[in-house]
Amino acid sequence: MKYLVAMDSFKGNLTSQEAGAIVREGILSVAQDAEVQVVPIADGGEGTVDAIVAGLGGEIVEVPVTDAIGRPIRARFGVAGKVAVIEMAAASGLPLIEPELRDAKAATTFGTGELVRAALDRGCREFIVGLGGSATTDGGSGMARALGVRFLDAAGEELPPGGGGLGKLTAIDLAGLDPRLKDCSFRIACDVDNPLCGAHGSAAIFGPQKGASPEDVAILDRNLAHYAAILADTIGADYANVPGAGAAGGLSMGFMAFCGGQLEQGIDLVLDAIGFDRLAEAADIVISGEGATDYQTAYGKAPVGVCKRGAKYGKPGFIISGTLGRDYDAVYDCGVTAALSTIVCPITTEESMARSHEMLRGAAVRLTRTIEAVRRMEK
Numbered sequence: 001m002k003y004l005v006a007m008d009s010f011k012g013n014l015t016s017q018e019a020g021a022i023v024r025e026g027i028l029s030v031a032q033d034a035e036v037q038v039v040p041i042a043d044g045g046e047g048t049v050d051a052i053v054a055g056l057g058g059e060i061v062e063v064p065v066t067d068a069i070g071r072p073i074r075a076r077f078g079v080a081g082k083v084a085v086i087e088m089a090a091a092s093g094l095p096l097i098e099p100e101l102r103d104a105k106a107a108t109t110f111g112t113g114e115l116v117r118a119a120l121d122r123g124c125r126e127f128i129v130g131l132g133g134s135a136t137t138d139g140g141s142g143m144a145r146a147l148g149v150r151f152l153d154a155a156g157e158e159l160p161p162g163g164g165g166l167g168k169l170t171a172i173d174l175a176g177l178d179p180r181l182k183d184c185s186f187r188i189a190c191d192v193d194n195p196l197c198g199a200h201g202s203a204a205i206f207g208p209q210k211g212a213s214p215e216d217v218a219i220l221d222r223n224l225a226h227y228a229a230i231l232a233d234t235i236g237a238d239y240a241n242v243p244g245a246g247a248a249g250g251l252s253m254g255f256m257a258f259c260g261g262q263l264e265q266g267i268d269l270v271l272d273a274i275g276f277d278r279l280a281e282a283a284d285i286v287i288s289g290e291g292a293t294d295y296q297t298a299y300g301k302a303p304v305g306v307c308k309r310g311a312k313y314g315k316p317g318f319i320i321s322g323t324l325g326r327d328y329d330a331v332y333d334c335g336v337t338a339a340l341s342t343i344v345c346p347i348t349t350e351e352s353m354a355r356s357h358e359m360l361r362g363a364a365v366r367l368t369r370t371i372e373a374v375r376r377m378e379k
Contacts, residue, residue, distance in 0.1 A: 001031060001033075001034045001035070001284050001285065001371070001372075001375065002034070002035045002036075002037070002282065002283045002284045002285070003024075003027055003034055003035065003036045003037070003283065003284070003285045003287060004037050004039065004279055004280060004282075004283035004285065004286050004287070004310070004315075005020045005023045005024055005027075005036060005037065005038045005039070005287045005288075006020070006038075006039045006040075006041045006276070006286070006287070006288050006306045007019035007020045007023060007038075007040075007041070007287075007288055007289045007290070007320075008041060008042065008043065008047075008288065008289065008290040008291075008301075008302035008303060009042070009046065009047050009290070009291075010289075010290065010291040010322055010356060010360075011046075011291050012291075012353075013291065013322075013353050013356050014356055014360070015040070015047065015050070016040035016041055016042060016047050016050070016051060017038070017040045017050070017054070019289065019360060020038035020039070020040060021038060022357055022360045022361050022364070023038075023287060023289070023320065023360065023361075023364040024036045024038050024364075025361055025364070026360070026361040026362070026363070026364025026365045026367075026368060027364055027365075027368045029361075029365055029368075030365055030368040030369055030372060031368055031372050034368075037279065037283070039051075039054075039055060039274065039276065039279060040054050040055070041267070041270055041271070041274075041276075041288075041302055041306065042130070042266075042267075042270055042302065043189070043191065043266040043267040043270065043300075043301055043302040043305070044130040044131065044132060044189025044190070044191060044265075044266020044267065044269060044270065045087070045089075045130055045131075045132025045133060045189075045266065046087065046089065046132060046133065048085060048087055048128070048130040048189065048266075048270060049076065049077060049078040049085045049086070049087050049090070049130075050078075051270055051274065052078060052080070052083075052085045052128060052270060052273045052274060053078035053079075053080060053085060054274075055273065055274025055275070055276075056080035056081075056083065056273065056274065057080060058078050058079050058080025058081070058083070058085075059078070059079055059080075060076050060077075060078055060079075061076065061077055061078070061079050061118070061122070062074050062075070062076045063075060063076075063077075063114070063115070063118045065091045065111040065114040065115060065118075066091070066108075066110055066111045066114065067091065067092065067093075067096050067097065067111055067135075068091075068092045068093070068094075068096065068097055068107040068108055068109070068111065068135040068136055069097060069101060069102075069103060069106065069107060069108075070108070070110075070161065073091070073096065073111070075090040075091040075111065075114075075115060076090055077090065077115050077118070077119060079119065079122060079124060082123060082124050082125045082126055083124060083126045083127075083128065083273075084116075084119035084122070084124035084126070084127050084128070085127075085128045085130075085273075086112070086115050086116065086119065086127065086128070086129045086130070087129075087130040087132070087133075088109065088112045088115075088129060088130065088131055088132075088133070088134060088248055088251060089130070089132055089133030089134065090115065091109075091111030091112045091114065091115050092107070092108070092109045092110075092111050092112045092134060092135055092136050092142075092251075093133040093134065093135055094133055094134060094135040094209070094210060095133060096135070097135050099211075102135065102210060102211030103162070103211060104137055104163070104164075104203075104207050104210045104211045104212035104216050104220065105137075105162050105163060105164025105165075105212070105216055105219065105220060106160070106161060106162035106164055107135045107136040107137065107138065107162055107163075107210065107249075108136060108138055108141075108142030108145075108161035108162050109134075109136045109138055109140055109141070109142035109143040109248075109249070109251050109254070110142035110143065110145055110146045110161060111142075111146075112142070112143045112146075112251065113142060113143035113144065113145060113146025113147050114146045116143065116146070116147060116259075117146055117147060117178065120178065120180050120181075120184075124184075125180075125183055125184045125185070126184065126185050126187075127184060127185065127186045127187065127259075128187050128189070128269060128273060129186060129187070129188050129189065129255065129261070130189045130266065131188065131189060131190055131247045131248035131251060131252060132189075132248075132266075134206070134210070134247075134248035134249050134251060135210055136162075136163070136210070136248065136249040136251065137162075137163045137202055137203050137206070137207055137210060137212070137220045137224070137249035137250065138161070138162050138163040138166070138249060138250065138251075139163060139166065139196065139224050139227050139228065139231075139249070139250035139251070139253055139254055140250055140251040140252070140253055140254010140255060140257070140258065141161075141163075141166065141227065141254065142161055142162070143251060143254050143255070143258070144177075144254055144257075144258045145161070147177060147178045147181065147258065147259075148176035148177045148178050149172060149173065149174055149176065149177050149258060150172070150173035150175075150176060151166075151169055151172055151173075152169070152170055152171045152172070152173060153168045153169065153170055154168070154170045156171075163203075163220045163223055163224060163227075163249070163250075164216075164219060164220070164223065165223075166223035166224065166226060166227040167219070167222060167223040167226055169223075169226060169227055169230055170230070171230070171234075172230060172231060172234045174234065174235075177258065181258070181259055181260075184259065184260075185260070185262075186255055186259045186260060186261035186262065187261070187262055187264055187269055188252055188255050188256075188261045188262065188263050188264065189264060189265075189266035189269045189270070190244040190247045190252050190263040190264065190265075190266065191247075191265060191266045191267075191300055192244060192246070192247050193243035193244055194206075194243075194244065194245070194246035194247065195240060195241045195242070195243065195245050195246050196224055196225075196228055196239075196240040196241070196245040196246045196250050196253055197221050197224050197225045197228065197240060197246070198221070200246075201221055201224070201246045202220075202224065202245075202246030202247070202248075202249050202250050203216075203217045203218075203220035203221040203224060203249075204217055204221060205246070206246070206249065207220055207249075210249070224240075224250055225240070228240035228253070231257055235257055237257070239253045239256045239257055240253065242256065242263070243263075244263045247263075265300050265305070266300070266302075267300060267301065267302045267304075267305030267306070268305060270302075271305060271306070271309055276306075276309055277309055277312070277313075280309045280310045280312070280313055280315060281313045283310070283315055284315065285315065285316055285318070285371060286306060286307060286309075286310030286315050286316065286317040286318070287317075287318045287319075287320065287364075287367070288302065288303035288306035288307060288317065288318070288319055288320075289303055289319050289320035289321045289360075290302060290303050290319075290321050290322075291321065291322045291323070292321060292322055292323045292324075292325055293319055293321040293323070293324050293325065293328045293331065293339055294324070294325030294326050294327060294328050295325075295326055295327035295328065295330045297319075297328065297330075297331050298330040298331050298333065298334050303319045303321070303331070303336075304319075304331055304334045304335070304336065307319065307331075307334065307335040307336045307337075308334060308335040310335065311335030316337040317335055317336050317337050318336070318337055318338050318339070318340065318367055319331060319336055319338075319339040319340070320339075320340050320341075320342065320360065320363045320364060320367065321339065321340070321341060321342070322341070322342050322343070322352060322356070322359075322360075323341055323342075323343060323352075324339055324340075324341045340363050340366065340367055341363070342356070342359040342360050342362065342363040343359065344359075344362070
C-alpha cells in the first residue's frame with residue numbers, strides 16, 4: 001500500500017514536515033510493509049518557501065533587506081534553478097513588527113521588492129510569491145520602488161514610504177523599472193477576493209489588524225483609490241477591482257501592474273510547483289491535515305486542495321486535524337473521504353499542543369488500522 005502524506009503545518013506547534021513525519025511514524029507502526037512518502041505543503045502563506053524548495057530540491061538563501069518600518073533585517077527566500085520562491089512576510093510581515101511600533105500608514109513593502117531584486121541578481125526569472133501575513137497597505141508601491149519605480153508629488157519630489165503619503169501622488173515614473181522584469185513570470189498565491197478599495201477593500205478589511213485606526217482606514221482607502229487611478233492612467237490598465245487586488249494591502253495589485261503577475265489559489269500553486277499530481281496518481285491513499293478543520297477549510301485551504309488532487313485519480317483522501325470545528329463536514333463535498341480529530345477525550349488546548357506528537361501519531365494509527373482492515377476484507 002502506498003501512502004502519500006501531505007500535511008499542512010499545525011500553526012504555532014508543528015511544521016508541515018514535522019507533522020508529516022509523525023503521521024508516517026504512525027502508519028508504519030501498523031503497516032510495516034507500507035510505502036509512505038511525505039511531502040511538505042503550504043497554501044501560499046507561512047511555510048510556502050520550505051514546501052516548494054523541498055519539493056523542487058532547491059536551496060534557501062538569506063539576504064539583507066528592510067522590514068515594513070525600514071529597519072535592517074535578514075530575510076530568506078528559496079531558489080530552485082531559475083525559480084525563486086518568496087514569502088512577502090519574510091521581509092514585510094506583521095509578526096516582525098512589535099505591536100507598539102506598527103504604523104499602517106507608513107508601513108512599506110520595499111523589503112519585498114528587495115527580495116525580488118536579490119532573486120533577479122541570482123538569475124531567477126520565474127517567481128512564486130506568497131502574500132500572507134502582511135504589515136502593509138501601500139498598494140505594492142514600496143515593492144515597486146525597490147525595483148526602480150519613482151512615486152512623485154506635484155513638486156517632482158519622491159513621496160515618503162507607505163500608503164499614508166499616496167494622497168499626494170501626482171506622477172509615477174517607470175523609466176527606472178528593472179528591465180529584467182520583462183523576461184520574468186510571477187505567480188502570486190492569493191486566497192482572498194477583496195478589491196483594492198471600498199467597504200471590502202484592503203484598508204477596511206485588513207487595516208485594523210495592522211494597527212490602523214478608523215481615521216487611518218479612511219485615509220488609506222482614499223489614498224489607494226487615488227493611487228490606483230494614477231496607476232491606471234500610467235500603464236493603461238486598471239487592476240483595482242480585480243478580485244484579490246486588495247490582498248496584502250494591495251501588494252497583489254502592485255505585482256500585477258509592475259511585474260505582470262498572475263493571481264492563483266495558493267494551495268493549487270504550491271501543488272503544481274512540486275508536481276503533486278504525479279505523486280497522487282502513484283499513491284493508493286492520500287492523507288492531509290491541519291491544526292483545525294472547519295467550514296472554512298472547504299474554501300480552498302490546503303487539506304482540501306490535497307484531497308481534491310487525489311480524488312482526480314480516484315484516490316481516497318483523509319484529513320487528520322487537531323480539532324474538527326463548526327460544519328467541518330463541508331469538506332466531504334470537496335473530495336475528502338473522512339476527517340479525523342487527534343483528540344479522543346476532553347483536553348485543554350495547552351495540553352493538546354504539549355501532547356501533539358503523541359496525539360497525531362495516535363490518530364494516524366487509528367486511521368491506518370481502519371484502512372488496513374478494509375484492505376484485508378477486500379482481499
